Amino acid sequence: MPLAKTYKPEEIEGPHYQRWEEEGAFAAGRTNTGKPYTIVIPPPNVTGSLHMGHALNNTLQDVLIRFERMRGRDALWQPGMDHAGIATQMVVERQLDEQGTDRHKLGRSKFVDRVWQWKEESGGTIFNQLRRLGASADWERERFTMDEGLSRAVTKVFVELYKQNLIYKDQRLVNWDPKLLTAISDLEVENRDAPGHLWHIKYPIENEEGRYITVATTRPETMLGDTAVAVHPDDPRYKDLVGKNVVLPLVGRRIPIVADDYADPEQGSGAVKITPGHDFNDFEVGRRHKLDLINIFDQHAHLNDNVPEAFRGLERMAARKEVLAHIEAQGLLEKVDDITHTVPYGDRSGVVIEPWLTDQWYVDAETLAKPAIEAVERGNITFVPRQWENTYFSWMRNIQPWCISRQLWWGHQIPAWYGPDGHIFVEMDEDAALNAAKLHYGKETPLTRDEDVLDTWFSSALWPFSTLGWPDKTPELDRYYPTDTLVTGFDIIFFWVARMIMMGLHFMGEVPFHTVYVHALVRDEKGAKMSKSKGNVINPLDLVDEYGADALRFTLSAMAAQGRDIKLAKSRVEGYRNFATKLWNASRFCEMNVCLLRPDFEPGAVRQTVNKWIVGETAKAAGAITEAIQAYKFNEAADAAYHFTWHTFCDWYVELIKPVLLGDDEIAAEETRACAAWTLSQILHLLHPFMPYVTEELWDKLRHDSPIPDTQDLIVRGWPDASALPMDKDAALEMDWVIRLVTEIRSVRAEMNVPAGAKMDAKLVGAHPETQRRLATHADLIARLARLESIDLADQSPDRAVQVVIDEATVALPLAGVIDITAERTRLEKEIQKADAEIAKVDKKLANDAFVSKAPPHVIEEQHTRRADHTQTRDKLAAALERLKQAG
RNA sequence: GGGCGCGUAGCUCAGUGGGAGAGCACUACGUUGACAUCGUAGGGGUCGCUGGUUCAAUCCCAGCCGCGCCCACCA
Numbered sequence: 001m002p003l004a005k006t007y008k009p010e011e012i013e014g015p016h017y018q019r020w021e022e023e024g025a026f027a028a029g030r031t032n033t034g035k036p037y038t039i040v041i042p043p044p045n046v047t048g049s050l051h052m053g054h055a056l057n058n059t060l061q062d063v064l065i066r067f068e069r070m071r072g073r074d075a076l077w078q079p080g081m082d083h084a085g086i087a088t089q090m091v092v093e094r095q096l097d098e099q100g101t102d103r104h105k106l107g108r109s110k111f112v113d114r115v116w117q118w119k120e121e122s123g124g125t126i127f128n129q130l131r132r133l134g135a136s137a138d139w140e141r142e143r144f145t146m147d148e149g150l151s152r153a154v155t156k157v158f159v160e161l162y163k164q165n166l167i168y169k170d171q172r173l174v175n176w177d178p179k180l181l182t183a184i185s186d187l188e189v190e191n192r193d194a195p196g197h198l199w200h201i202k203y204p205i206e207n208e209e210g211r212y213i214t215v216a217t218t219r220p221e222t223m224l225g226d227t228a229v230a231v232h233p234d235d236p237r238y239k240d241l242v243g244k245n246v247v248l249p250l251v252g253r254r255i256p257i258v259a260d261d262y263a264d265p266e267q268g269s270g271a272v273k274i275t276p277g278h279d280f281n282d283f284e285v286g287r288r289h290k291l292d293l294i295n296i297f298d299q300h301a302h303l304n305d306n307v308p309e310a311f312r313g314l315e316r317m318a319a320r321k322e323v324l325a326h327i328e329a330q331g332l333l334e335k336v337d338d339i340t341h342t343v344p345y346g347d348r349s350g351v352v353i354e355p356w357l358t359d360q361w362y363v364d365a366e367t368l369a370k371p372a373i374e375a376v377e378r379g380n381i382t383f384v385p386r387q388w389e390n391t392y393f394s395w396m397r398n399i400q401p402w403c404i405s406r407q408l409w410w411g412h413q414i415p416a417w418y419g420p421d422g423h424i425f426v427e428m429d430e431d432a433a434l435n436a437a438k439l440h441y442g443k444e445t446p447l448t449r450d451e452d453v454l455d456t457w458f459s460s461a462l463w464p465f466s467t468l469g470w471p472d473k474t475p476e477l478d479r480y481y482p483t484d485t486l487v488t489g490f491d492i493i494f495f496w497v498a499r500m501i502m503m504g505l506h507f508m509g510e511v512p513f514h515t516v517y518v519h520a521l522v523r524d525e526k527g528a529k530m531s532k533s534k535g536n537v538i539n540p541l542d543l544v545d546e547y548g549a550d551a552l553r554f555t556l557s558a559m560a561a562q563g564r565d566i567k568l569a570k571s572r573v574e575g576y577r578n579f580a581t582k583l584w585n586a587s588r589f590c591e592m593n594v595c596l597l598r599p600d601f602e603p604g605a606v607r608q609t610v611n612k613w614i615v616g617e618t619a620k621a622a623g624a625i626t627e628a629i630q631a632y633k634f635n636e637a638a639d640a641a642y643h644f645t646w647h648t649f650c651d652w653y654v655e656l657i658k659p660v661l662l663g664d665d666e667i668a669a670e671e672t673r674a675c676a677a678w679t680l681s682q683i684l685h686l687l688h689p690f691m692p693y694v695t696e697e698l699w700d701k702l703r704h705d706s707p708i709p710d711t712q713d714l715i716v717r718g719w720p721d722a723s724a725l726p727m728d729k730d731a732a733l734e735m736d737w738v739i740r741l742v743t744e745i746r747s748v749r750a751e752m753n754v755p756a757g758a759k760m761d762a763k764l765v766g767a768h769p770e771t772q773r774r775l776a777t778h779a780d781l782i783a784r785l786a787r788l789e790s791i792d793l794a795d796q797s798p799d800r801a802v803q804v805v806i807d808e809a810t811v812a813l814p815l816a817g818v819i820d821i822t823a824e825r826t827r828l829e830k831e832i833q834k835a836d837a838e839i840a841k842v843d844k845k846l847a848n849d850a851f852v853s854k855a856p857p858h859v860i861e862e863q864h865t866r867r868a869d870h871t872q873t874r875d876k877l878a879a880a881l882e883r884l885k886q887a888g
Numbered sequence: 889g890g891g892c893g894c895g896u897a898g899c900u901c902a903g904u905g906g907g908a909g910a911g912c913a914c915u916a917c918g919u920u921g922a923c924a925u926c927g928u929a930g931g932g933g934u935c936g937c938u939g940g941u942u943c944a945a946u947c948c949c950a951g952c953c954g955c956g957c958c959c960a961c962c963a
Binding site: 003006216217218230262264267268269271272273274281282342387388390391394398490494521559564565566567568571574575577578579580581582586587588593635636639642643651654658743746747749751753756784838842845850853855856859862 | 890891892893894899900901902903906907910911912913916917918920921922923925926927928929930942943944956957958959960961962963
């Protein structure tokens with residue numbers, strides 16, 4: 001069946017994907033036995049659906065995987081999903097809320113069952129969306145962070161780190177989310193600038209009637225938990241007050257005035273209230289001065305019983321109002337400044353985070369970070385672009401303890417059990433814990449398990465080895481670890497990349513991957529971050545529906561320049577859909593002209609100049625594309641493929657061979673048909689990583705029409721080897737001359753408004769023997785492409801002709817009566833001026849002694865060549881003008 | 889307060905120490921047997937500003953202006 005007249009992506013995409021999957025083309029270890037090439041997918045949230053960031057991220061991974069697979073590597077793209085603790089729990093809790101219930105009514109075990117049920121029914125829609133994009137992941141190896149195997153890995157890592165004292169339990173201030181009722185890590189806190197106020201409040205000095213010390217605060221409600229006022233030890237204003245007490249307003253508590261470097265004389269009043277229970281800095285000050293720590297909030301950030309009765313039960317903001325009202329009523333409010341300050345918000349819940357004193361589990365990240373820093377310093381891991389290494393280093397070198405416990409129900413429950421006396425047993429499972437307890441207490445002792453679960457990122461940190469079977473010694477782990485490339489966005493370098501490096505090195509003794517390719521953010525076309533609230537989200541699947549997956553993939557690849565965000569314009573996608581159409585139509589051309597793939601075709605043995613030329617151009621393109629992908633310059637690879645396909649193959653080669661295909665020379669025609677088919681097949685190969693569907697479809701057609709059908713799908717075929725293809729320099733020069741000649745004639749025709757139907761017998765004057773030979777070879781072709789009746793040699797330009805200069809020769813288009821002689825004179829004069837200007841520019845350079853003595857020889861040589869070329873052109877143009885004048 | 893990135897054609901973006909590029913948009917012409925989702929030709933830019941280095945700067949350096957992001961405990 002011939003190719004359809006129009007390219008319709010929706011008709012070809014589904015069937016090919018299905019076939020690839022059925023044939024196991026994505027399966028690692030099946031198609032190739034070569035050196036492994038491995039990418040682990042950044043596991044999307046089980047709740048997630050495909051957004052532009054995923055589309056970009058996974059397109060680039062698929063380009064790499066398909067490229068390496070074609071190059072003969074045993075390509076493994078390891079897919080899987082993340083259980084996404086908080087996000088998923090929130091989704092299910094929302095559902096419960098709609099049903100008028102909540103997780104507490106349900107109980108922990110039923111709630112977790114409920115989440116699993118939701119996961120089985122609705123989780124992972126994103127993978128079907130990735131399939132539509134053409135992602136060639138090894139789906140049979142799909143993993144989930146809560147799988148039995150991965151959970152075992154998580155437990156083992158926890159237990160081992162605990163036994164190595166790299167995990168410990170500690171009581172300190174944490175970032176507490178009063179909506180989600182859990183601790184979160186530093187990274188999950190989003191600091192936002194917000195307008196606020198700085199209240200200056202007078203604290204009365206004890207036993208000194210009428211004397212006050214003024215403190216400035218953005219959070220007056222926390223004064224109820226103050227246990228000191230700090231001033232700088234060198235601050236002359238307050239020197240005599242250090243050691244004295246103030247009477248805390250509203251509370252009546254006597255609290256000391258302490259000297260501490262933390263107090264900045266420049267800030268506020270220079271005296272700062274100290275609330276060790278609700279501020280990270282104050283906590284440190286409190287520790288230094290052995291101050292009491294008073295917790296004034298409950299888990300919802302409502303005031304608790306540690307404050308005077310009038311304030312109990314108030315929510316933070318209400319408390320603030322109430323406190324201020326009392327302060328003002330007592331005449332203790334000195335002044336209020338309007339300021340902008342940063343306020344911490346929970347990145348999931350969107351509520352203000354409260355520093356709160358709790359028991360939590362921490363990872364000693366500093367110790368784990370050391371080898372992870374060295375691995376990047378030594379180049380065992382390279383970031384692309386390189387600059388991200390600085391970001392990595394600056395965070396890793398100042399890394400803080402990682403709070404890994406979460407007060408949630410969905411996640412890996414911490415493998416810690418407590419004895420009646422609070423003794424902690426950290427073991428692989430309950431039986432082991434009970435045994436340990438029996439040993440410890442000398443008798444069987446009931447234990448209670450820690451209620452908390454682990455931070456989601458704790459399990460994803462193990463992803464590169466847990467997905468391959470660790471802690472078991474599996475053949476996959478042996479073969480595919482360390483992986484090769486990690487493709488990710490910069491927003492999770494800390495969350496994920498850094499932690500994978502730490503865990504990989506610690507537990508595997510080897511880096512988890514060698515290259516981290518960090519891609520940009522996809523923004524809307526105005527450069528704004530896409531977000532639901534702004535309503536500027538472009539759904540990638542809408543673009544797939546409208547233009548096809550290939551067009552979207554190609555667009556994202558072509559725009560993935562390193563180190564720059566992608567502002568996605570729809571017109572770009574449309575343009576690349578048109579590109580796919582162009583390719584489709586070029587294939588139709590080949591089909592209609594019976595250009596069949598010949599298994600015995602030897603690109604090095606072609607005899608026709610035009611074929612030698614296209615073989616060389618193919619080699620150049622293949623080399624450029626290969627090099628670009630290897631350097632992760634996806635945009636350069638895409639551009640090179642685009643340009644070669646459209647502007648070299650379609651615009652020129654196809655046009656150049658038309659006369660050959662229709663001509664009488666059957667031997668030449670036969671060779672050209674085979675060569676055209678071969679070139680098209682090379683294009684399909686080179687485009688396949690970017691546009692898998694349309695290329696597979698066209699390849700399918702091409703190979704099945706061939707005398708001996710190729711048995712392989714494109715997806716598993718070999719990648720073109722540029723170095724094995726000949727590049728004929730003479731053929732390149734010759735075709736370049738033809739192309740320039742045709743272009744010049746077309747240009748001057750358009751410029752002189754020569755009517756389309758004008759019949760012209762062109763003459764080539766002053767041609768060297770080699771040029772004469774070229775003309776003899778290609779005259780018919782040139783005439784056809786330039787729409788001439790004929791073109792042949794002459795000794796002299798005819799009268800009243802339009803003349804264009806190509807190298808040493810002049811082409812004359814006799815157009816007496818058709819053209820305006822004055823206009824032609826003006827045109828020639830303009831051309832001469834242009835050439836003169838160029839010559840003058842070069843002369844100026846060459847006249848400069850500094851230039852001639854200091855510039856490298858090849859640059860000087862270049863200038864001489866340029867001068868000669870322009871001079872030749874100028875002379876020829878002058879002669880043409882003279883000729884025109886004589887005739888006129 | 890530190891760190892990073894960006895400012896090139898109307899729009900979206902490549903690129904380079906030595907002759908300014910692509911796609912889209914725009915203009916003119918075109919029903920040539922692959923393709924109007926097309927073809928041919930063309931217009932359009934002091935490469936943010938100011939200095940410096942250099943024989944030579946859009947590219948390297950410094951400062952400035954504008955925009956964005958990341959990190960940070962400043963009341």
